[in-house]
Amino acid sequence: MDYIKKEVLFEHSTDNIYSFVNTVIDIIRENVHPEKYEPNSSAVKQVIIELCTNAIKHSNCRQSIFMIETDHLFIKISKADSGLPFSLICSNMVLSFPLTLPYTAEPVIIRKDMLSTLLAAPVSMNELVFKYIEHDEPESYDPQDLLEHYGLLIIAKHTFEFTYQYDENSCTNIFKAVIRI
Amino acid sequence: MIxxxxxxxxxxxxxLLVKEANLAYADTFKQEMVKLIDRESKPYIISFKNVDYVDSSFLGALVSSLKYAISKHADIAVAYLNKDILNLFSLIRMDKVFKIHQTLPPQQPA
Structure with a gap:
């Protein structure tokens, strides 16, 4: 299993998701041993779907470049676009990239309900790591308290590491999802 | 028709008649479910037999529909989830939120 690195262009349209996901899956399947790929096939597929959905919903641009890297330990899927930078809401303030101090010091809660919490932990002015906390299952709960936003949480839970980077020089947003195989 | x-x-x-349960259909699904529930407050089973994948937007619409159903004393369960969709439900613990049927309960149409 050699190291491979391939780029694929995603044109932002819901009509393109199905064929694009299959194209990326084919690249990965050709380069990752089935014993390593099959147990992670659901994760790989859902991560690609969610990155596509995220691109269409939030980037406000027409296309993004997906970078696929595989080796004997990891499948790495990155999405790069030159659309709107990721933003965080902290204490009713919108924090945009590049972040400014002191907001880079503490993880910011992105979403929280009775089942889980998703956090963004800045590691520099231009990069953050998504982390999640699984809550103990409540004995009873009110479904009305459930949130309806799952995209980033799904990627964070499927991956060994999930990060966002903002390249100031090229004004590029890079979401990188790393799946351990 | 969705x-x-x-x-x-x-x-x-x-x-569901769509192969891709994604953001293209999420809003329509939610609106149509609200209409249905307003018409009849009964248990609903959503069949995913024809669905290849579900994305987070559609999942959000499903949760929103469940919340609306419960507020109207109805309920929503799901059926015929393929391996990937079942894994997704389990991953984000929607298997604790929705009753999941492997197949439909054995009953005759009314």
């Missing part, structure tokens, strides 16, 4: 509806004695079957 789904077809088939009344049964104890529940209403909502069979």
């Amino acid at each position: 789904f077809q509806v088939q009344p049964h004695e104890d529940y209403i079957l909502v069979e």
Whole structure:
């Protein structure tokens, strides 16, 4: 299993998701041993779907470049676009990239309900790591308290590491999802 | 048409007709479910038999529909989830939120 690195262009349209996901899956399947790929096939597929959905919903641009890297330990899927930078809401303030101090010091809660919490932990002015906390299952709960936003949480839970980077020089947003195989 | 509806004695079957349950259909699904629930407050079973994948937007619409259903004293369960969709439900613990049927409960259409 050699190291491979391939780029694929995603044109932002819901009509393109199905064929694009299959194209990326084919690249990965050709380069990752089935014993390593099959147990992670659901994760790989859902991560690609969610990155596509995220691109269409939030980037406000027409296309993004997906970078696929595989080796004997990891499948790495990155999405790069030159659309709107990721933003965080902290204490009713919108924090945009590049972040400014002191907001880079503490993880910011992105979403929280009775089942889980998703956090963004800045590691520099231009990069953050998504982390999640699984809550103990409540004995009873009110479904009305459930949130309806799952995209980033799904990627964070499927991956060994999930990060966002903002390249100031090229004004590029890079979401990188790393799946351990 | 995003789904077809088939009344049964104890529940209403909502069979999704789309292969890709994604953001393109999420809002329509939610609106159509609200209309259905407003018309009849019964248990609903959403069949994913024809669905290849579900994205987070559609999942959000499903949760929103469940919340609306419960507020109207109805309920929503799901059926025929393929391996990937079942894994997704389990991953984000929607298997604790929705009753999941492997197949439909054995009843005759009303």
